[in-house]
Amino acid sequence: xxxxxxxxxxxxxxxxxxxxxxxxxxxxxxxxxxxxxxxxxxxxxxxxxxxxxxxxxxxxxxxxxxxxxxxxxxxxxxxxxxxxxxxxxxxxxxxxxxxxxxxxxxxxxxxxxxxxxxxxxxxxxxxxxxxxxxxxxxxxxxxxxxxxxxxxxxxxxxxxxxxxxxxxxxxxxxxxxxxxxxxxxxxxxxxxxxxxxxxxx
Amino acid sequence: xxxxxxxxxxxxxxxxxxxxxxxxxxxxxxxxxxxxxxxxxxxxxxxxxxxxxxxxxxxxxxxxxxxxxxxxxxxxxxxxxxxxxxxxxxxxxxxxxxxxxxxxxxxxxxxxxxxxxxxxxxxxxxxxxxxxxxxxxxxxxxxxxxxxxxxxxxxxxxxxxxxxxxxxxxxxxxxxxxxxxxxxxxxxxxxxxxxxxxxxx
Amino acid sequence: xxxxxxxxxxxxxxxxxxxxxxxxxxxxxxxxxxxxxxxxxxxxxxxxxxxxxxxxxxxxxxxxxxxxxxxxxxxxxxxxxxxxxxxxxxxxxxxxxxxxxxxxxxxxxxxxxxxxxxxxxxxxxxxxxxxxxxxxxxxxxxxxxxxxxxxxxxxxxxxxxxxxxxxxxxxxxxxxxxxxxxxxxxxxxxxxxxxxxxxxx
Numbered sequence: 300x301x302x303x304x305x306x307x308x309x310x311x312x313x314x315x316x317x318x319x320x321x322x323x324x325x326x327x328x329x330x331x332x333x334x335x336x337x338x339x340x341x342x343x344x345x346x347x348x349x350x351x352x353x354x355x356x357x358x359x360x361x362x363x364x365x366x367x368x369x370x371x372x373x374x375x376x377x378x379x380x381x382x383x384x385x386x387x388x389x390x391x392x393x394x395x396x397x398x399x400x401x402x403x404x405x406x407x408x409x410x411x412x413x414x415x416x417x418x419x420x421x422x423x424x425x426x427x428x429x430x431x432x433x434x435x436x437x438x439x440x441x442x443x444x445x446x447x448x449x450x451x452x453x454x455x456x457x458x459x460x461x462x463x464x465x466x467x468x469x470x471x472x473x474x475x476x477x478x479x480x481x482x483x484x485x486x487x488x489x490x491x492x493x494x495x496x497x498x499x500x
Numbered sequence: 501x502x503x504x505x506x507x508x509x510x511x512x513x514x515x516x517x518x519x520x521x522x523x524x525x526x527x528x529x530x531x532x533x534x535x536x537x538x539x540x541x542x543x544x545x546x547x548x549x550x551x552x553x554x555x556x557x558x559x560x561x562x563x564x565x566x567x568x569x570x571x572x573x574x575x576x577x578x579x580x581x582x583x584x585x586x587x588x589x590x591x592x593x594x595x596x597x598x599x600x601x602x603x604x605x606x607x608x609x610x611x612x613x614x615x616x617x618x619x620x621x622x623x624x625x626x627x628x629x630x631x632x633x634x635x636x637x638x639x640x641x642x643x644x645x646x647x648x649x650x651x652x653x654x655x656x657x658x659x660x661x662x663x664x665x666x667x668x669x670x671x672x673x674x675x676x677x678x679x680x681x682x683x684x685x686x687x688x689x690x691x692x693x694x695x696x697x698x699x700x701x
Numbered sequence: 702x703x704x705x706x707x708x709x710x711x712x713x714x715x716x717x718x719x720x721x722x723x724x725x726x727x728x729x730x731x732x733x734x735x736x737x738x739x740x741x742x743x744x745x746x747x748x749x750x751x752x753x754x755x756x757x758x759x760x761x762x763x764x765x766x767x768x769x770x771x772x773x774x775x776x777x778x779x780x781x782x783x784x785x786x787x788x789x790x791x792x793x794x795x796x797x798x799x800x801x802x803x804x805x806x807x808x809x810x811x812x813x814x815x816x817x818x819x820x821x822x823x824x825x826x827x828x829x830x831x832x833x834x835x836x837x838x839x840x841x842x843x844x845x846x847x848x849x850x851x852x853x854x855x856x857x858x859x860x861x862x863x864x865x866x867x868x869x870x871x872x873x874x875x876x877x878x879x880x881x882x883x884x885x886x887x888x889x890x891x892x893x894x895x896x897x898x899x900x901x902x
Contacts, residue, residue, distance in 0.1 A: 308712060310509060310525055324712055324729050325745070327509075327525050327543050337794050342729050342747050343526070343763070345543050345561050355794040360747050360765045361544070361781075363561045363579050373795035378765050379562075379783045381580045381622040383639055387668035388618050392538050392556040393574035395666050395683075417790050421783040421825040421843075423622040423640035438785055439825035439843035439857060441622075441640035455640060455656050455857050465797050467789030482797075511710060511726055528710075528726050528744050544727070546744050546762050562745070564762045564780050580763075582781045582823040584840055588869030589819050593739050593757040594775035596867050596884075624823040624841035642823075642841035656841060656857050 300336060313346070317354065332364070335372065359420070367409040367426070374412050377420035377438060384408055384426045413448070415465060422457075433486065435463045449474035449486055462486075501537060514547070518555065533565070536573065560621070568610040568627070575613050578621030578639060585609055585627045614649070616666060623658075634687065636664045650675035650687055663687075702738060715748070719756065734766070737774065761822070769811040769828070776814050779822030779840060786810055786828045815850070817867060824859075835888065837865045851876035851888055864888075 300318045305311050308324040317336030322328060324342045332346035335354035340346070344358045349366025352358075356370050359378040364370065367384040384407050391400035399405045408427030412418065416430050419438035430436070431448030440457040451461045451469060462470040464479035464486050471477060474486040501519045506512050509525040518537030523529060525543045533547035536555035541547070545559045550567030553559075557571050560579040565571065568585040585608050592601035600606045609628030613619065617631050620639035631637070632649030641658040652662045652670060663671040665680035665687050672678060675687040702720045707713050710726040719738030724730060726744045734748035737756035742748070746760045751768030754760075758772050761780040766772065769786040786809050793802035801807045810829030814820065818832050821840035832838070833850030842859040852861045853871060864872040866881035866888050873879060876888040 325526050325544070325727050339792075339794070343544050343562075343727070343745050355792055357792040357794070361562055361580065361745075361763055373792050375790050375792040377783075377785065377790060379580055379622075379763065379781055381578075381639070383578065383621045387636075388576050388578060388620070389616070389668045390540075390556055390558040390574050390576040390618075392540070392558070393616060395685075396668065399667070415791070415795060417792075419790070420785045421622070421781075421823070425639050435789075438783070438827050466801070467791045467798065484797075526727050526745070544745050544763075562763055562781065580781055580823075582779075582840070584779065584822045588837075589777050589779060589821070590817070590869045591741075591757055591759040591775050591777040591819075593741070593759070594817060596886075597869065600868070622823070626840050 341378070353414070366403065367407045368412070369409070370412045371414040371416075371432075373415040375417040376412075377418060377422065379421045380418045380436075381421075381423045382410060382426075383424065384410065386426055417467065433463065433465050435467065542579070554615075567604065568608045569613070570610070571613045572615040572617075572633075574616040576618040577613075578619060578623065580622045581619045581637075582622075582624045583611060583627075584625065585611065587627050618668065634664065634666050636668065743780070755816075768805065769809045770814070771811070772814045773816040773818075773834075775817040777819040778814075779820060779824065781823045782820045782838075783823075783825045784812060784828075785826065786812065788828055819869065835865065835867050837869065 304321040306324045309322040310327040312330040313328045313332045316334045319337040322340045326340050326344040328346045329348045331348035332350040334352045338356045340358045341360040343361045345363040347365045350364035351369040353372035355373045357375045361379045362376045365384045368382050386408050389396040411429045413432035415433040417435045419436050421439050422436045423441045425443050428445050430446040434446050434450040437453040441455040443456040449462045450459045451463045453460050462474040466482040468481040478485045505522040507525045510523040511528040513531040514529045514533045517535045520538040523541045527541050527545040529547045530549045532549035533551045535553045539557045541559045542561040544562045546564040548566045551565035552570040554573035556574045558576045562580045563577045566585045569583050587609050590597040612630045614633035616634040618636045620637050622640050623637045624642045626644050629646050631647040635647050635651040638654040642656040644657040650663045651660045652664045654661045663675040667683040669682040679686045706723040708726045711724040712729045713724050714732040715730045715734045718736045721739040724742045728742050728746040730748045731750045733750035734752040736754045740758045742760045743762040745763045747765040749767045752766040753771040755774035757775045759777045763781045764778045767786045770784050788810050791798040813831045815834035817835040819837045821838050823841050824838045825843045827845050830847050832848040836848050836852040839855040843857040845858040851864045853863045853865045855862045864876040868884040870883040880887045
């Protein structure tokens with residue numbers, strides 16, 4: 300496996316970055332952020348202490364992964380797509396809410412993005428939800444609730460408008476029964492096998 | 501009060517930053533931007549000459565505060581939330597519009613974000629409006645008109661779907677009469693008092 | 702024409718940047734990106750190898766121009782507005798899709814933004830479309846289909862709600878017949894003339 304590559308203008312403070320991962324200009328990986336192997340972290344991306352990122356993940360430019368966000372293997376996050384980890388955000392130094400921000404348990408809502416999901420460009424993901432494996436979130440959507448696996452989600456708030464294959468193409472029916480007319484795979488069957496090989500983050 | 505902290509990769513050209521304010525990596529505070537005390541300015545944020553930011557304000561990553569934008573004390577701005585200051589933007593060096601961009605009076609529409617407001621992640625705020633105190637703008641919303649105080653605003657365009665307390669929780673009725681079942685405060689009464697102590701930017 | 706200006710914290714690797722163009726702090730112009738004369742490239746913007754940008758273009762902060770995106774002369778792109786170039790994005794190092802990402806022909810959908818268009822702040826543009834000259838995309842909109850010239854586009858997905866003049870103001874009727882009550886121009890007539898002078902990118 301190739302060595303890590305850190306662009307000279309990147310700022311990588313974490314000691315927990317996997318082999319083969321590249322971090323591009325003006326990106327910032329804080330101490331304590333965990334990043335797997337063979338990831339690609341675009342310019343101006345940001346990984347906070349406590350962020351957890353699997354293997355083969357692509358983060359395009361300006362993506363921020365906060366404490367409480369877990370991205371499993373093979374996830375794609377488009378440019379300017381935005382995660383959150385606080386359902387009722389206030390400025391923590393506002394005196395009336397200072398107590399709430401004393402410990403993360405009081406305010407942090409974790410989010411899990413399962414294996415192979417694609418989050419479209421400039422999409423927004425509210426906190427405290429789980430996005431099922433291989434789902435595709437359309438560009439510009441706002442995800443406000445849990446997403447079942449293999450779902451194509453569109454709009455504000457995002458609604459399921461169909462199923463997608465692991466290869467990213469829209470399926471003509473339910474992923475549990477139909478084969479993809481582009482790659483030929485029946486996602487449900489293939490996934491039962493692949494679940495045996497999911498890496499544990 | 502603690503001293504200012506500027507990350508070594510931050511670019512702070514303003515001489516008007518208050519004590520206790522922290523500016524993080526790759527953020528840029530231009531000469532002539534005014535920033536109060538105890539603010540937290542995230543990575544890759546940008547404050548233009550003419551921006552006005554009160555005390556205890558939190559700007560998350562990638563937030564840009566332009567000339568003509570005023571954020572009062574205790575404001576929270578989520579990551580990638582976007583302000584604007586021109587209702588009819590064109591590229592200023594396009595010959596047909598060059599005259600309009602000769603002086604700010606011809607094109608700049610100011611925006612005021614009142615005390616304690618939260619602007620959700622990836623929200624968009626059109627220019628020339630006022631967002632009333634302690635309102636909460638949901639993540640991914642597009643705010644296109646003035647917002648009354650204590651409003652919970654959701655959607656594209658953003659609509660008022662209820663009231664919020666100063667603590668950030670949704671109220672079960674009108675903020676002028678009801679007490680918050682989380683913090684116990686009746687926001688309207690508490691605010692009449694607090695108006696006596698609003699700092700003047 | 703003025704010389705180029707590159708902020709000391711900018712990263713300009715392209716040798717194909719026109720005279721009079723300014724590139725601001727923490728922006729990154731990759732080798733092989735083509736940029737015309739008199740452009741203004743804001744802080745934290747990013748131009749990928751293969752991006753094509755005409756003359757007099759304004760890119761506000763955090764805008765990314767990918768391979769396959771062409772911006773003609775006089776285009777304005779608001780802050781955090783987001784382009785895309787892949788209709789079915791997956792993380793390219795996910796083994797099941799690796800073949801698709803071997804050559805750009807298999808996945809890249811080009812986008813053309815014609816002369817004088819304004820893309821509003823935080824708007825999203827899906828790949829493979831053409832935005833007609835002098836159109837205005839409202840802030841926060843999601844553009845999902847080709848846009849006729851002089852269109853005012855609003856919403857998610859963006860719908861045409863009227864016509865705009867070259868000067869940016871809303872017209873009271875069709876751009877082919879009506880004069881702008883702000884600048885007096887009849888856009889259609891003026892444009893037939895101006896088409897003679899369009900620069901070829």
